[in-house]
Amino acid sequence: MTRESRASGLTELARFGFGALQRADEQLSELAGLVGLERDEALRGAERAADPDEALDGLVKVARRDADIVGAVLRDAHGRTVAWRLLGASRGFAGFYLRRPASFGELARIGWRLPDGDGMRRALLAAVGAQEGFAATADESAWVALRVAYREQLARIAAFDLLAPDAVEAVKPVSEALADAAGAALEASLAVARSRVSTGAAGAGAFPRDEVERTRLAIIGMGKAGARELNYVSDVDVIFVGGAAEGAELTESRALDIAHRLAVQTMHGICEMEVEPPLWEVDPNLRPEGKQGALVRSLGSHLAYYDRWAHTWEFQALLKARPLAGDRELGEAYVAGTQPLVWESAGREGFVDSVQRMRERVTDNIPAADVPYQLKLGPGGIRDVEFTVQLIQLVHGVSDASIRRRGTLDAIDALVAEGYVGRRDGATFARDYRVLRLLEHRLQLEGLSRTHLMPRSEEGLRALARSSGLADTAARVQGLWEEIKREVREIHVRLFYRPLLTAVAALPEEERSLTTDEAHARLAAIGFHDPNGALRHIRALTSGLSRKASIQRHLMPVMLLWFADGVDPDRGLLSYRRISERLGDTPWFLRMLRDSSGAAEGLTKMLSGSRYIGDLMEWIPESVAWLGAPEQLRPRSGTVLRAEARAIQDRHAGLEDAMAAVRALRRREMLRTAMGAVLGAITIEELSLALTTIAEVTIQATLRAVRREIVPPDDASLEFAVIGMGRFGGAELGFGSDADVLYVYRAQGVDPTRANELATRIVSEVRRVSEDLRLPLDLDADLRPEGRSGPIVRSLDAYAEYYRRWSVSWEAQALLRARGIAGSADLVDDFTALADEIRYPAQIDVSALREIKRIKARVEKERMPRQVDPTLHLKLGPGGLSDVEWLVQLLQLQHAHAVPGLRTTSTLGALSAASAAGLVPEVAARRLAEAWRLAARLRSANTLYSGDTSDVLPVDRRALDGLGRMLEYPPHSATRVQEDWLRASRRARRDFEKLFYG
Structure with a gap:
């Protein structure tokens, strides 16, 4: 063969779609020689092969085993076409014919x-x-x-x-x-x-x-x-x-x-x-x-x-x-x-x-790396089509035997014929399903193996494009698949959720609308416990000819999908209706939800998963705007909040007006923090710090406003301070936590009797004006000396005298988390110095340690609510918050004088210091910290989910699932949530008993 003819032959091979031209040229010559055909005759039909290189390779290998059979097939026009198509689309069949060359002869008779x-x-x-x-x-x-x-x-x-x-x-x-x-x-x-x-x-x-x-x-x-x-x-x-x-x-x-x-x-x-x-x-x-x-x-x-x-x-x-x-x-x-x-x-x-x-199960167990390539189980894939059709059948097939079909395509035809699916949507869905199945068929045919993964290489996509006939390039078949994935998801919404609107509103619809009973059944099937109520809300939101109703009609199908995915769809839809009504015709609200799917999905997740957020949002509906700017879901710093609080007081001279604005600030920031927590924008540590900061700013602003109202200029030298105690002092607040406090004053040139009177009035007024029926702030002073029997406020000298002469072990223990919150900085410093003398003693009596252990045992026994499973009590139960905190506080009383790291109001900070000092084994410290964090997270999640404060892990499966969702468990993880808590608390309790009582 001359150089020119050889070059011409390679060009022709390239035009037929061969890639490895040199190898193909050599194999074609070998094939022609084996079967006794001219090269051009042997090559006829190759241009239609999905992968001509693979087809030629298969033909050569089979011909080496039985050239006569291969030659007979290639001499038959139809057989030749079948051979090139089949072997070009399937290495699996090439392997079969290599094992069974006699079967290759059947291709001429197909x-x-x-x-x-x-x-x-x-x-x-x-x-x-x-x-x-x-x-x-x-x-x-x-x-x-x-x-x-x-x-x-x-x-x-x-x-x-x-x-x-x-x-x-x-x-x-x-x-x-x-x-x-x-x-x-x-x-x-x-x-x-x-x-x-x-x-x-x-x-x-x-x-x-x-x-x-x-x-x-x-x-x-x-x-x-x-x-x-x-x-x-x-x-x-x-x-x-x-x-x-x-x-x-x-x-x-x-x-x-x-x-x-x-x-x-x-x-x-x-x-x-x-x-x-x-x-x-x-x-x-x-x-x-x-x-x-x-x-x-x-x-x-x-x-x-x-x-x-x-x-x-x-x-x-x-x-x-x-x-x-x-x-x-x-x-x-x-x-x-x-x-x-x-x-x-x-x-x-x-x-x-x-x-x-x-x-x-559509996406369960798919390796993350495979999700973008999953033709069957991935989003917008084959299973999504089958699930949608099957679910509509199950919901409506109860009363309509005409849609009881086994096959997906037959079922789509029946659903269209009976009006459950519009003709246009039905035709498009059926076409998309066929295309997805065609791609799946070609992928499995290639190796005669079970696979549902799209090719990751350019060559694989090009062969798929040619074998399916759907496109002529790799890019186009990839683009077609991406388009179908998006469309399948959109059609799922149109088929399952949009017809609900036709049952409750007079909308133009070319197909038969669902009856109320059918819409009721469909809502019940996706998780609404009160379908009648849901239909009323949908009707209220979407009926009418206004632009607002028109946008709601476009939003509602996909939002119903997201509500149905949530923990409590009924509650979510009700809250959404109330917020929509509160915002009225506000232009930005529906525009943001329409233009930002992330904002709309986040809103449905929060409203269906958190009563706490839903209730607050109804009073602060403008907070929905934060969903359009993720940075708005981050807690604001204490510096920014204090500046805003001071500006409020500058604008409002009257106490009541100022406090109304301070309460509004607190509600707004609590809502912001709750939204960030539910949407995963902040960590548990950031959450505790944010809630503590909000409480501090609120108390500081309240004290300033009250002092301005009560203390006359002649008594301005009176010093007053609020000391944080308990979890507040430890900067470890959660949603629903009380703010434990002590009140202290110093006369500083004011008559002692007058000073005590003013301080008592300050406390009384602080407690009164800080009350908020919508979002309670409980300023709990029960940790003061003598508890509820003692005076609500004392002078610094009275505190010093009491602690040095009369205090008992639990009061010294309580001071371990004392931290200045508001008021006179000098007074706070002096109180802290006094507290340090009591809480970090050079030596603690054995009898005091014994008393602390006795009190702990009594607290477990006497304060545990009746008819509550102790293992589910997050605070007082075995391995709960109380166990970890009492152990840490015992170690602080014993060793903080010698170990500076223990001189902190933070439970986890002190636990880490104890571990570093060798007072707690590293493994035990890790388990105790794990149980404490989990209990704290579950407590906050419980409040967010139910809107009520509770220290008890719920037994209701739906509530447990709600808590799990907030802690980023997958849906339906109620059992796992409970088991994780029981496991963590059981391990923590073992370590606690060994270290506390041992």
């Missing part, structure tokens, strides 16, 4: 029509020599013959698929043919199994042939096999039903033993390793009790199980059940007995949870 189910069944039964249900041989050669014959039928289906003028439209008949082929394979494998079981071949065991003949076994197809929408390589979900033939002298127990052996051998023939590789996985795990249940049950046993024990999801799985192989009459009886239960499942308790779990 017609233009799909093989029908009956024909494939006859062909596969003939391959194993089946007569009267028994194969001619029971040895491994029967399995080999079955698998070879199956793959020859599969090649006929693939050839039709690849040559179809419209591959998208061919998806449905191809999927049906694949399901029929699977049924034929199972039928042939069952025939081999009967021979093996009746002869005892290969150690399979032996039963008399007449007993095997009288044993009935039906193989029920589930999932895609049952719905006749199977892939090229997919798990085939089955359920086995066995029994004795009518009138047979065979006990049920004996028949089930034989049926079990038949089922095992049938699966063996399909999916166990033999000379010819397995076909696909036979999965029987949808049977009653799953892997733990009997492989084969009688019909009566199946029906009894479904009647008494089955979970809702098991009925939903039965939606696609269909007799696939074996005893047809028994299979039909099984379907007839179970189908009514499918359509009653929507009314069963737990239906909503089951539906939600179905939604979660």
Whole structure:
């Protein structure tokens, strides 16, 4: 060959789509020589191959084994077209023909029509020599013959698929043919199994042939096999039903033993390793009790199980059940007995949870790196389409038998015909589903392997584009897929949520609207406990001709989707309606929600998950604007808040006006912090600091306003201060925490009696004007000397005298978290110095330590509320906040004089210092800190969820799930939340007892 002709040949190869031109040129010459054809003749048809390089490589390898067969196929115009298309789309078939070159000759005899189910069944039964249900041989050669014959039928289906003028439209008949082929394979494998079981071949065991003949076994197809929408390589979900033939002298127990052996051998023939590789996985795990249940049950046993024990999801799985192989009459009886239960499942308790779990399984267990490539399980993928259609069927199929269809495409057609889905949406959804399935088929055909991942390479995408016929470049097929993913999500919203609007508002709609009852059922199915109330709210929000109502109609479908994903959809929708009404025609509100999906989704998450936020937002609806600017969800610094509080007092001379503004500031900042916490914008440490800062600023502003009102200029030298105690002093506040305080004054030139009178009036007025019925601020002074029996306020000298002469161990312990909050800085410094003398003694009496331990035990016993499980009490229960704090405080009393790091009001700071000083083992310190943090987070989450303060972990599953969502657990983690707390508290308690009492 001249250099010019060689260059021309390479150019032609490039035009045909070859990539490795030099190698292709060499292989083409070899192929032509092996089969006795001219290069041009051998190359005809290559231009239509998805991957010409792979196709040529496969042809050469097969020709090396049997050049005559390959030559005969390439001389046949139709055979040549099939060969290039099939091997160009499937390395898996190239491998099959390399193992079985004789089967390659069948390509010249493949017609233009799909093989029908009956024909494939006859062909596969003939391959194993089946007569009267028994194969001619029971040895491994029967399995080999079955698998070879199956793959020859599969090649006929693939050839039709690849040559179809419209591959998208061919998806449905191809999927049906694949399901029929699977049924034929199972039928042939069952025939081999009967021979093996009746002869005892290969150690399979032996039963008399007449007993095997009288044993009935039906193989029920589930999932895609049952719905006749199977892939090229997919798990085939089955359920086995066995029994004795009518009138047979065979006990049920004996028949089930034989049926079990038949089922095992049938699966063996399909999916166990033999000379010819397995076909696909036979999965029987949808049977009653799953892997733990009997492989084969009688019909009566199946029906009894479904009647008494089955979970809702098991009925939903039965939606696609269909007799696939074996005893047809028994299979039909099984379907007839179970189908009514499918359509009653929507009314069963737990239906909503089951539906939600179905939604979660769409993306469960997908490695994060695979999510962008997941064609089946990823967002906008195949499972999203199937879930949407199945859910609408389950909701409305209860009363409408016309939509009870197994297949997804058939179901879409029925839903359109009956008006549950608009014609345009139905057509688009069906088209998108077909395209997704086509891509899946081509990916599985390539290696004859089970995969749902889009190619990650340019070459893989280009081959997929060519084999599917959907595009001509890698970029375009990628773009098409991305577009379909977005559209599937949008159509899901349109199909499931938008029709709800037509049930409650007079909207122009070309299709039949849902009736009120149908809308009620649909709302109940997605998690609304009060569908009637939800319909009223939707009607109020979307009815009318105003621009506001028009925007709400566009927003509502997707917001209903997000509300349904939340913990309490009813509460969320009610709060949203109230906020919308409060904001009225405010232009920015709906515009922000419309233009920022993040803001709208965040709002629904908060309103459905937190009563605390919903209640505050109704009073501060302008806070919704913060969702449009993430930085607005971060706590504001103490410096900024103090400056604002001082500006408030400069503007408001009167006490009442000033305090109204201070209370508004506190509510606003508490709401900001709550929103940031629920949306994950702040950590638990930032949360505690933010809440403490808000309380400090509030008390400081309150004290200034009250002092200005009460203390006359002549008594201005009176010093007054507020000391934070407990968790407030430790800067460890959570939502719902009290603000523990002490009040102290110093006369400084004021008559002592007059000073005490003024200080008492200050305290009284501070407590009065700080009250807030909407968001209570409890200034708790019970940690003062003598507790509730002692005076509410004392002078610094009175404190000093009391502590030095009369204080008991618990009062010294209480001072460990004393910290100046507001008032005179000099007075705070002097009080702190006094406290240091008491709380950091050079030596502590053994009797005092013993008293602290005695009090701790008494507190656990006497203060634990009756009828509360102590293990669920986050504060007083074993391993709770109290255990960790008392242990730390005991160590501080004993060692803070010598260990400077222990001189802190922070519980975790002191615990860390104790660990560093070797007073607490590192592992124990870590466990104690973990339990303390978790208890603190759960306490705050409890308040945010319910709007009420409680120290008890709820037992209600819905509430526990709500707490879990705030702590960033996945949905439906109620059990996990409880177990994590019990585990953490149990470990902390062990360490506490060892260190505190030991």
